[in-house]
Structure formats: C-alpha cells, structure tokens
Amino acid sequence: MKYDIIVIGSGPGGYIAGIRASQLGKKVAIIEKYSTLGGTCTNVGCIPSKALLDSSHHYYDAVNHFEEHGISVEKPSFDFGKMVDRKAKIVETTTGGIKYLMDKNNIDVFEGLGSFEDKTHVKITKNDGSSEIIEGTNIIIATGSKPSTLPFITLDKERVITSTEALKLPEVPKHLLVIGGGVIGLELGSVYKRLGADVTVIEYAPKITPTMDADVSKELQKVLKKQGIKFAVSHGVTSVERNGEEVIVKANNKKGEEVTFTGDYCLVAVGRKAYTAGLGLEKVGVEVNERGQVSVNDHLQTNINNIYAIGDVVKGAMLAHKAEEEGVVVAEYLAGEKPHIDYNLIPGIIYTWPEVAAVGKTEDELKEAKIDYKSGKFSMRALGRSRASGDLDGFVKVLADKNTDEILGVHMVGARVADLIMEAAVAMEYRASAEDLARICHGHPTYSEAVKEAAKAAWDGKPLNA
Incomplete structure (x- = not known):
C-alpha cells in the first residue's frame, strides 16, 4: 500500500503531524509499536503525571489548608490505589480520543515496530512475528525518547526506577531518593511528598532546574523546601546500590566529601535520550549526531530528502508541545506551505x-x-x-x-x-x-x-x- 506520508510513532508530534497532513489532503499512515496511541506523553508522561499531581494536590490542601478556609473534615486519608486507577482511566480516555481522531481523519494505523527497508519503504513487524511493508513518498520519524540513566546505575525497575515506574508504584515510598533536580524529578517528588513520603533530591548542578532563570530556581527550591522536600545540590552521584528493600546512594559534595543517602526507592531522573532503536537508520544512511539524535535542517529534513524527524528524537527541548509544533511544520511544508517555528x-x-x-x-x-x-x-x-x-x-x-x-x-x-x-x-x-x-x-x-x-x-x- 502506498501513502503520501508515513509517520513512525504516535506521540504528540507524530499523531498531530498525521492529523495536519490529512487535513491538507495527504494520505497518511501511522505506525505505533505499542497497543495504545499517544506515546510517552499520554501513556507514561505528561497526562498521568498531571493526574497524580492533581490528586495529591487535593489531598495536600485537605490536610494543610482546608482549616484556614473554615472547612472542617475528619482526618483526611487517601486511597493510593484509587488515585492510580483514576490516572489509568484518564490515560485510557485520552488514548481513546487519539484513536477517534485517527478514524475521523482517515489515517491508517498500523501496530508494530516500524523499520526502514529503504528510503520509501517501511517494514512493520507485529507482536506475533508477522510483518508487512508499506510505501511512503515521505516519511516522518517521531519515535520520541526514553529515560536516561548513569552508566554505573542498574535500573531494576522495582526499587531503582525511572519516571515510568514512578507513575505506577504499588505503594507510597517511605523515603524517595530522586537523582536529578529537573522537571520530572521535582514533579514526581512533589506527588509523593504530598502523600507523606520523605523526599530527597540529589542534583549535580549548584541549583535545581539548572537551565531555568536563576531567580526561578532559587524561589522554587525555597518553596519546595518549605513543603518538606530536602535538597542536596552540587552533589555528584557515584553509586546506587540496592540491598533488599533499601537503596543506598553515594555522592560527592562540592568539597569532595562522600555523602550517603538511604531510602526505599530511588527515582533516576537525569533526563531523556532520543529513541531510535530498531528503526534501521543505517540502512538508508540517515545521519545522527553525537548524542544519538537524528540530524535535521531548518525544515526538520534529514540528509535523506524525503525523510523528516520531529520531537524528542531531534535536538532541542524535549517537550510535547514542541513536538506538536514541529509535526505541524513538517506536514504544512510537505503540503507546499511556508510554516515557521520560533524555538525561542x-x-x-x-x-x-x-x-x-x-x-x-x-x-x-x-x-x-x-x-x-x-x-x-x-x-x-x-x-x-x-x-x-x-x-x-x-x-x-x-x-x-x-x-x-x-x-x-x-x-x-x-x-x-x-x-x-x-x-x-x-x-x-x-x-x-x-x-x-x-x-x-x-x-x-x-x-x-x-x-x-x-x-x-x-x-x-x-x-x-x-
């Protein structure tokens, strides 16, 4: 089967690119290796994390602020299982909404791993081992990113975890150690602190949210510290070891002294990296940079003229809304329009x-x-x-x-x-x-x-x- 545009990946960048291309009269196929659409953001990122943030915020307010508003309740309690179930239902509704949009816009969705056979043919390998090949005049890579780790850390995904596991823990940690004082670490740290966990954030840089304005970092750390989150900035982690139900993190402070942190869970939140495994980029000669990101020009075009890449898989901030805008830009560019995106x-x-x-x-x-x-x-x-x-x-x-x-x-x-x-x-x-x-x-x-x-x-x- 031949398409005007094949999109590999159905995250915010991929599915939005598909919708916009279809709106502009293109015949579109989307390939997604998982059984649900929406990518990291919808399934294990933006949407579920905001669901837990909102639930935990309501509980925190009930415990700490209702009284000052003149609202009296019995001692507030929470059912963590219900919170997680609510999050799952929100994800299910959202992914279902994306499926509806695919049908509405006449986009063909293929479930399986997409890999290049050549510059215009993509092989779809399904979970049962069968495969098929589809043809596209243009192809958009929108395969997103995966959590990064440090080379000496073994992620067992039980006690030493990434954001994916942190969104579905079986219990609220007693003491959550968070390696990384960026967006993911602070958001998930906030969820569990509100629910009663001790939370310690260990950050290599001298301030949290290192890329943000210094006044913002200072104010945010002050406020979160007031809420009870502990911070160890200018600490370089040297080892993470699990001992039964205990996790021991060792780090060197700015004086070079070794400091030991002990908790029952450790969230490794040191960023994310472009995900291109299994794509077969080498088969068609698509270039990647030293960080493993797909190299693109100002039109998000790779060195192969009919192959484009958007979102977390290319350089720039790893943000769902950035991926969406890039998806629109590529779709419109391929339709002969002259879109632009101001990354600033x-x-x-x-x-x-x-x-x-x-x-x-x-x-x-x-x-x-x-x-x-x-x-x-x-x-x-x-x-x-x-x-x-x-x-x-x-x-x-x-x-x-x-x-x-x-x-x-x-x-x-x-x-x-x-x-x-x-x-x-x-x-x-x-x-x-x-x-x-x-x-x-x-x-x-x-x-x-x-x-x-x-x-x-x-x-x-x-x-x-x-």
Missing part, C-alpha cells in the same frame, strides 16, 4: 505547586549574549487574587531590551502560571514592548495582574501595587 518562544513549564513557567531568554543568557536589558519583578504576595486563594508564593519577572523595551523573556513562579505564560508568549510573538503589556487592562482580581505589574516595573520601574 516555546514555553517551559513545571507542574509543581506553585507552578513554574518561562518563555524567552534568561538573565544569564542575555548577559552571555551581551544584550543590554532591564528587569521588572512583581511578587504574587502583592496580588488580591493570591491573598484570596492563599497562594502567596512566587513572582513574575519581565526582561526587556534596555533600548527598545521589547520583551525578551518572562519567568514566573506562582499559582496557575502554566496557563498564564501564554500571555507572555503571545506578546513576544508580536514583539510587544513591556509598555504594551503594562498598558493592557487586566481583569481584577486575577493572577494575570502580576504580569501587567512586572511589565510596568520593567518599563518605567514603577509598579502600581508594590
């Missing part, structure tokens, strides 16, 4: 509580680029909406060009900033100035007023409520 305007979000969100440049990046900038910052504590909800932690910071006032970066810690960041992204897409944002009337009382106030602080240094 892809927001980064952490779903702890308070949430963290950022778009554009950090202060360190602006300094490194020798760009003259000005900064405006506004505390969430000064907002009427924050006082009403009791969510007082955090701030919004706006960075703008010192000469032109154009907004160059926005960094937030606070309630609902995962949604709020898009105000900044839209403003920056249209190259708004800090004054532009400051002069827009914002609803009162809302969390969004912090954006207006921070923009005014960057523009003229005179926020109205600080």
Whole structure:
C-alpha cells in the first residue's frame, strides 16, 4: 500500500503531524509499536503525571489548608490505589480520543515496530512475528525518547526506577531518593511528598532546574523546601546500590566529601535520550549526531530528502508541545506551505505547586549574549487574587531590551502560571514592548495582574501595587 506520508510513532508530534497532513489532503499512515496511541506523553508522561499531581494536590490542601478556609473534615486519608486507577482511566480516555481522531481523519494505523527497508519503504513487524511493508513518498520519524540513566546505575525497575515506574508504584515510598533536580524529578517528588513520603533530591548542578532563570530556581527550591522536600545540590552521584528493600546512594559534595543517602526507592531522573532503536537508520544512511539524535535542517529534513524527524528524537527541548509544533511544520511544508517555528518562544513549564513557567531568554543568557536589558519583578504576595486563594508564593519577572523595551523573556513562579505564560508568549510573538503589556487592562482580581505589574516595573520601574 502506498501513502503520501508515513509517520513512525504516535506521540504528540507524530499523531498531530498525521492529523495536519490529512487535513491538507495527504494520505497518511501511522505506525505505533505499542497497543495504545499517544506515546510517552499520554501513556507514561505528561497526562498521568498531571493526574497524580492533581490528586495529591487535593489531598495536600485537605490536610494543610482546608482549616484556614473554615472547612472542617475528619482526618483526611487517601486511597493510593484509587488515585492510580483514576490516572489509568484518564490515560485510557485520552488514548481513546487519539484513536477517534485517527478514524475521523482517515489515517491508517498500523501496530508494530516500524523499520526502514529503504528510503520509501517501511517494514512493520507485529507482536506475533508477522510483518508487512508499506510505501511512503515521505516519511516522518517521531519515535520520541526514553529515560536516561548513569552508566554505573542498574535500573531494576522495582526499587531503582525511572519516571515510568514512578507513575505506577504499588505503594507510597517511605523515603524517595530522586537523582536529578529537573522537571520530572521535582514533579514526581512533589506527588509523593504530598502523600507523606520523605523526599530527597540529589542534583549535580549548584541549583535545581539548572537551565531555568536563576531567580526561578532559587524561589522554587525555597518553596519546595518549605513543603518538606530536602535538597542536596552540587552533589555528584557515584553509586546506587540496592540491598533488599533499601537503596543506598553515594555522592560527592562540592568539597569532595562522600555523602550517603538511604531510602526505599530511588527515582533516576537525569533526563531523556532520543529513541531510535530498531528503526534501521543505517540502512538508508540517515545521519545522527553525537548524542544519538537524528540530524535535521531548518525544515526538520534529514540528509535523506524525503525523510523528516520531529520531537524528542531531534535536538532541542524535549517537550510535547514542541513536538506538536514541529509535526505541524513538517506536514504544512510537505503540503507546499511556508510554516515557521520560533524555538525561542516555546514555553517551559513545571507542574509543581506553585507552578513554574518561562518563555524567552534568561538573565544569564542575555548577559552571555551581551544584550543590554532591564528587569521588572512583581511578587504574587502583592496580588488580591493570591491573598484570596492563599497562594502567596512566587513572582513574575519581565526582561526587556534596555533600548527598545521589547520583551525578551518572562519567568514566573506562582499559582496557575502554566496557563498564564501564554500571555507572555503571545506578546513576544508580536514583539510587544513591556509598555504594551503594562498598558493592557487586566481583569481584577486575577493572577494575570502580576504580569501587567512586572511589565510596568520593567518599563518605567514603577509598579502600581508594590
């Protein structure tokens, strides 16, 4: 069977690429090796982790904050099994929704491992060992990523685990050790801390969320520490050993001294790596870089002119929404359109509580680029909406060009900033100035007023409520 476009992988990048291509009149096939669609994000990533984050957040509020709202309940308790079941149902509904979209858009879905026979033919090897070959004029690689580890760590997936196992543990850990102070480690660490686990985050860098703005990292660590999470930054892990139901992690601190951490579970959250196993890239000569990522040009085209790659399998931030945008870009490009993607305007979000969100440049990046900038910052504590909800932690910071006032970066810690960041992204897409944002009337009382106030602080240094 011949298709205009074959997509290998049905994660956010793959299935969105397929839908957009079909909308533009292309005959599309999607190959997925697992029995459910949606990739890591839907099955063992974004969606299930947010389900557990929300459930644990409700419980945490019941224990710690209901009383101050005048709400009295018997001593709150939770059924962890029900939380996990709820998460599973949400995943099932979401994957079912993707299947519906495939049918709606007349996309043929093949279950099995896709591998290149040549530049236009893909072999699909099914679970029962049978196989078939389909032909595509163009092929999009969207095979995503897998959790990384350290060379000396043995992942037994029982006590020494990745994010995949952390989403389906049989119990709440007594003491969860988390190696890596990035997005995954902090989100899953938050889930189990709220449910009563001791949580210790061990991070090699001198700060958590190392790639984010320094003020954000500092504020987030302060808030999470207040919630009871322990941090060991500037600690390089040297060994992880399991002894029965105990896990021992050894690390060297910045003085070179050995420190030992003991817990009953250890989550290895040191990032993710591109997944290309079994694709047969060498058969067609598709080039990969030194990190194992598929090499692409500005059109996400590989060195083989009819083969493209998107999402976690190529360079850049490993974010579902980045993969989606790349999927749209390739589909539209193959349909003869002229799409674009501005990688500087892809927001980064952490779903702890308070949430963290950022778009554009950090202060360190602006300094490194020798760009003259000005900064405006506004505390969430000064907002009427924050006082009403009791969510007082955090701030919004706006960075703008010192000469032109154009907004160059926005960094937030606070309630609902995962949604709020898009105000900044839209403003920056249209190259708004800090004054532009400051002069827009914002609803009162809302969390969004912090954006207006921070923009005014960057523009003229005179926020109205600080």
